[in-house]
């Protein structure tokens with residue numbers, strides 16, 4: 604089997620790329636490990652930056668988002684010293700988020716790609732990409748029946764996340780810059796309406812807690828937990844007790860309770876692969892760089908990179924102009940490192956760095972308090988925050 608471009612993974616990166624290439628008349632195919640029902644159910648991101656909405660708008664992929672997404676532009680910080688709000692649409696570049704669950708975006712992108720006649724194989728797992736330096740790289744995969752399948756391509760786009768086949772196929776010279784914050788969050792979806800009209804970031808001696816709207820019926824919460832905590836370790840009662848305590852519900856108002864319908868433990872780790880191009884293998888999205896969820900950047904970067912990669916591949920395949928493809932990695936890495944830097948700053952705003960014995964040093968705790976105080980009191984700091992929080 605063959606295609607000019609074989610795309611691994613049908614997440615935001617792979618599907619934006621597939622839609623754009625297919626419309627430009629480039630022969631491509633998407634291989635996706637999961638089945639369609641699983642993709643529709645995979646709840647992760649929810650906060651889309653204005654840049655992301657502009658990309659999706661430019662290519663006619665934003666109808667669902669405009670119909671069902673909601674604008675969002677406030678965050679609230681809660682600490683032992685009280686609370687403060689930032690209305691970030693009035694700060695920095697004046698941009699806001701659109702809240703639209705990632706699984707809805709993925710469903711929209713799938714519908715549009717398949718309706719336009721795009722080729723996609725569900726339940727097909729890529730194992731390795733071979734001969735990335737040769738003329739015809741090959742993807743070794745297995746289909747829904749478990750039988751091996753080989754795809755020959757001119758280019759392979761690795762959009763299959765951090766644990767995918769693209770990462771496993773990197774040549775020995777590839778550098779993966781990795782950082783582990785040593786912190787973990789229990790990520791929760793509650794069947795309950797949002798409890799405040801803002802993203803809530805709470806800093807408490809028990810650890811961080813976060814509140815993020817998803818839909819009028821579903822809210823995402825985060826609770827910092829010890830590394831290695833199994834997702835099922837905390838009872839629902841314990842979860843709500845900790846959320847009430849850390850979000851200081853007694854002081855600032857009750858949280859709307861509901862069943863916990865999803866739990867995942869996210870270790871706050873991040874990495875960057877450098878470069879993003881290895882011969883015919885090109886990386887985008889989480890396959891290129893993993894970010895912590897602290898600043899909601901991952902899905903936004905995935906869309907930005909997919910648009911750049913699509914334009915570069917069209918230039919090269921349809922017009923024989925390889926300049927954009929040569930510059931693809933360098934261009935993306937500028938965005939990636941800026942997003943990594945801001946996400947890192949957010950982690951340090953919300954947690955003191957852990958020490959080997961678990962208790963943060965009082966010095967580091969003092970730095971964290973100073974960061975929050977600067978954000979509360981300095982307009983220049985607030986403008987910088989807003990620009991980086993929503994921007995790319």
Ligand code: FAD
Pocket residue numbers: 611612613614615616617634635636637642647648649650651705727728729730762763764765766767768790867869887888889890896898899900901902903904905
């Ligand atoms: P993915 O969405 O991971 O898609 C990769 C696809 O590849 C998947 O469908 C997978 O099934 C498939 N795949 C994997 N391996 C193979 C294989 N071997 N063969 C074939 N297919 C394969 N980002 C934000 O911007 N805003 C947020 O608010 C936000 N919140 C988050 C909350 C949580 C709890 C988490 C975990 C992440 C969050 N993120 C957020 C990050 C965001 O979800 C990711 O950055 C985003 O999904 C990256 O898109 P992607 O297309 O690169 O990868």
